[in-house]
Amino acid sequence: MSISNPVFTKINESFPCQNCGALVPQAQSTCRDHCPNCLFSIHVDINPGDRAAECKGKLRPIAWSQHKKKGYMIHYQCESCGLEKVNKFLEHDSYQADNLSELLKLSSVTKVKS
Numbered sequence: 374m375s376i377s378n379p380v381f382t383k384i385n386e387s388f389p390c391q392n393c394g395a396l397v398p399q400a401q402s403t404c405r406d407h408c409p410n411c412l413f414s415i416h417v418d419i420n421p422g423d424r425a426a427e428c429k430g431k432l433r434p435i436a437w438s439q440h441k442k443k444g445y446m447i448h449y450q451c452e453s454c455g456l457e458k459v460n461k462f463l464e465h466d467s468y469q470a471d472n473l474s475e476l477l478k479l480s481s482v483t484k485v486k487s
C-alpha cells in the first residue's frame with residue numbers, strides 16, 4: 374500500500390486575515406496562525422503548524438485565560454465545525470505582537486487548578 378504522504382513542514386508565512394483582512398505576519402518565535410489585529414484564526418491545524426485539518430473554518434476567539442508558563446492563551450471556537458481550541462497569545466514578538474486590548478475584551482476563563 375502506498376500513500377502519497379507529502380511532508381508537512383511548519384508553514385510560517387504571511388497571509389491575509391479572513392475576518393478583518395489585515396495581513397497576518399510571520400512570528401519570530403512560533404508558527405503564527407492567528408491575526409494579531411482581531412485574533413481570528415483559521416482551522417487548518419490538527420497539531421500546531423501541521424496544516425492537516427481539512428475544515429478551514431474561521432476560528433473565532435471566544436475567551437482567554439492565563440497559563441502559568443505560557444502566559445495568555447486564546448480560546449477559540451470554529452465557526453464551521455464547532456471545534457474548540459486553545460492557542461498561545463503572542464504577547465511579545467519581534468515582528469508584531471498580538472492585540473492585548475482585543476484579547477481582554479473577551480471573557481476570561483478561570484481554569485480549574487489541578
Ligand SMILES: [Zn+2]
Binds near residue numbers: 390393
Ligand atoms: Zn484579523
Ligand SMILES: [Zn+2]
Binds near residue numbers: 455
Ligand atoms: Zn473547524
